[in-house]
Amino acid sequence: MSVCRPVRCLFASASLPKPPSAPKRSFHASAPRAARKRRAHYPSIKAEDLNLLNQAADTQYPKYDTSETTLLEKRYTPAQIAAIKAAETAIDTRDLVTQSQRRSDPWLLPYEDDLAEVDPVTDHAEKLDIKDIPGNKSFREVNDVERDEAITLLANENLAKLFPDGIPEGEVSEDTVRQLEDAMGTALTQAVLDPRATMRIEDDRVAATLADPRYSMVLPDLPRIENRMVRQTRRLSSEEEEDPRQKRLLQYLDWDKTKLRSIRCKTLVVHGVTNQTRMGKIRSLYYLTIAGNQDGLLGVGEGKSVEPEEGRKQSIMSAIRNMRPVPRYENRTTFGDLEHKVGATKVQLFSRPPGFGLRVQHLIFELARAAGLQDLSARTPRSRNKMNVIKATWEALCNQKLPDEIARARGKKLVDVRKVYYGGSVH
Secondary structure, three states: OOOHHHHHHHHOOOOOOOOOOOOOOOOOOOOOHHHOOOOOOOOOOOHHHHHHHHHHHHHHOOOOOHHHHHHHHHHOOHHHHHHHHHHHHHOOHHHHHHOOOOOOOOOOOOOOOOOOOOOOOOOOOOOOOHHHOOOOOOEEEOOHHHHHHHHHHHHHHHHHHHOOOOOOOOOOOHHHHHHHHHHHHHHHHHHHHOHHHOEEEOOHHHHHHOOOOOOOOOOOOHHHHOOHHHHHHHHHHHOOOOOHHHHHHHHHHOOOHHHHHOOEEEEEEEEEEEEEEOOEEEEEEEEEEEEEOOOOEEEEEEEEEOOHHHHHHHHHHHHHHOOEEOOOEOOOEOOOOEEEEEOOEEEEEEEOOOOOOEEOOHHHHHHHHHHOOOOEEEEOOOOOOHHHHHHHHHHHHHOOOOHHHHHHHOOOOOOOOHHHHOOOOOO
8 A cells, every 4th residue: 555645635735526415305395494584583673763653653642732731630630630641651652653553343432532521321411409500590481482482592503413514405315304304303302391491590600501411301412312212113113014023132232124134143953852741742843043243243042932933033033132242363263272161062172373264163163154253273072962062162252261351360461562573464
């Protein structure tokens, strides 16, 4: 063996050529990890972008100026003013722009923050006594001429509230004519019931208090006369003859027929039952129906009758009456995994990512579609009785533990940081 070869290999600058390796076949459609571009977990905010956030926060949530503070002091107590200022100081308006979002669920209150405003649905004006009226309270009864003039004046004022742009003139539709006739009748009735039409008071301040709803048994505002039962009676009197059960349901829910038709109803279980009596066996049919508006409401109802159509109607009305809200995460799936047991039946529901679909059995599929769920999977490891599966699924969906409730029970504060981590792409 020659000694030159190891020396030549030691002092050689170029390495020996490597044998060509066999190409590796990729079985994945995506690019290899080395070719991917690393993305930051959250977007870094630059100084100019931060200035834009400050401008947007100042535009959407402006600070109180001196005139607004003066108006607030007339309505709220000093302690409430101090609490409002402390809350405004503690909350960062930039966080409201980047992380918060306005509610759009069906259970949203009709007003946002001004809870001091009297609402005819949730708030009731506090009644005041005659001792709270300042000034001279002596009055006299009016004669017929003064009474007619007062009724005419009050009726015109009430019509001006309903038609601020003036009474429509020229060729109008039948609905407008009917609405105008109803408004005139309501305004005239309100004017007759107004105490200012039957008595005359010399003191103007005392006369002005008669128009205050806190002193009157019949509140003078027209929307308070137009209550729910009056609207329901007028609507049902103009409609055709219908099922008495459906009429009671409309009065109970304060709905019309159009909203009732939008409810999705489906009968899932039908079987015959027999009742043994001293007169023999009496056979009847049992129906189990689900109802939902496909936007967060779901109900289950049962019905049983000798007549098939009667039992089915009974189950439908019961399902609509029993509708309860179903919490939905991002309006598509449940808040985490759920498990519920009814009898010997156990139902396990699992939340899934967007686009997963409803991969469940047919009974749970109909319940999820009626409630407005889009991504869900389920298992029924034990008994698969149809009635128990439906009831267990319904109770599991309606009795979910929300993250807000869990955080409140633990004494924590729940903050939604998805808009920060995912750059605002939250569906």
